[in-house]
Amino acid sequence: xxxxxxxxxxxxxxxxxxxxxxxxxxxxxxxxxxxxxxxxxxxxxxxxxxx
Numbered sequence: 055x056x057x058x059x060x061x062x063x064x065x066x067x068x069x070x071x072x073x074x075x076x077x078x079x080x081x082x083x084x085x086x087x088x089x090x091x092x093x094x095x096x097x098x099x100x101x102x103x104x105x
Contacts, residue, residue, distance in 0.1 A: 058105050064097075065087075065090050067087060082103050084102075084104075086100065089092040
């Protein structure tokens with residue numbers, strides 16, 4: 055999977071379901087997917103998850 059494809063999927067929320075997990079297998083609830091960053095730095099910023 056390319057970074058560009060992953061950015062597209064994240065930006066347009068193209069998922070069959072939102073069953074995200076962290077690297078330890080714990081569920082992650084996304085509260086805000088953030089805004090796409092067209093500058094240098096992270097691909098998205100101001101994203102929020104439920105901890």
